[in-house]
Amino acid sequence: MEHDNSRLIILASGSPRRRELMSNLGLPFEVMVSDADESTPPDFTPEMIVHTLALRKAEAVLPAAGERNAVIVGSDTIVVLDDKVLGKPVDEQDSKAMLSMLQGRTHQVYTGVACIGLPDGKSEVAHRVTSVKMRTLGEEEISAYIATGEPADKAGSYAIQGLGATLVEEIEGCYFNVVGLPLSLLGGMLTRFGISVLNRQG
Numbered sequence: 586m587e588h589d590n591s592r593l594i595i596l597a598s599g600s601p602r603r604r605e606l607m608s609n610l611g612l613p614f615e616v617m618v619s620d621a622d623e624s625t626p627p628d629f630t631p632e633m634i635v636h637t638l639a640l641r642k643a644e645a646v647l648p649a650a651g652e653r654n655a656v657i658v659g660s661d662t663i664v665v666l667d668d669k670v671l672g673k674p675v676d677e678q679d680s681k682a683m684l685s686m687l688q689g690r691t692h693q694v695y696t697g698v699a700c701i702g703l704p705d706g707k708s709e710v711a712h713r714v715t716s717v718k719m720r721t722l723g724e725e726e727i728s729a730y731i732a733t734g735e736p737a738d739k740a741g742s743y744a745i746q747g748l749g750a751t752l753v754e755e756i757e758g759c760y761f762n763v764v765g766l767p768l769s770l771l772g773g774m775l776t777r778f779g780i781s782v783l784n785r786q787g
């Protein structure tokens with residue numbers, strides 16, 4: 586595929602974490618906030634959930650993106666413990682319930698990434714899984730962590746990139762996947778859409 590680094594990247598996300606991770610690539614990009622419905626059927630597997638939502642988020646900005654020479658990137662992150670899927674907490678009570686379940690155990694973080702090329706509309710969706718082992722936490726520690734405000738808008742009610750780092754004993758897999766945008770997966774996908782992350786010449 587011919588490389589076309591004049592092709593614009595559009596990040597379909599309101600997440601400041603994803604914006605920061607995307608800026609690590611050093612390529613120009615625009616942010617368009619997608620207002621996609623985040624519900625999925627109850628029988629969906631974690632993989633189906635993150636694929637569907639990543640694509641839905643990318644598709645949601647199609648009208649705003651117009652006919653530009655661009656690649657839209659959408660992404661979705663969930664935490665999975667046994668058969669339970671944990672998204673963002675609805676309130677502090679919910680955060681407490683999530684952290685009580687996650688403490689002392691290993692869970693999986695799934696992040697789906699969808700790319701839609703414009704103007705042709707060609708799309709690709711993929712995901713990564715990272716295992717995260719959380720240390721044992723007492724009730725007081727859980728309450729103190731919730732009081733910092735950090736869990737509020739994070740899947741599973743923790744942020745590995747913040748104070749949540751002190752709760753994580755071990756991870757297996759891509760760190761950036763846990764924060765919300767697996768950069769090695771994205772780099773490979775962008776290359777297939779003609780955007781070369783490493784070779785800025787062409």
Ligand SMILES: Cc1cn([C@H]2C[C@H](O)[C@@H](COP(=O)(O)OP(=O)(O)OP(=O)(O)O)O2)c(=O)[nH]c1=O
Nearest residue numbers: 598599600661662739740743744745763764765
């Ligand atoms: C597990 C974990 C999740 N998260 C965040 C990443 C995502 O922003 C969020 C999961 O919610 P998402 O619904 O994936 O994303 P979002 O609503 O924040 O943003 P948008 O849909 O507009 O792209 O949880 C962390 O920042 N650190 C972590 O350690």
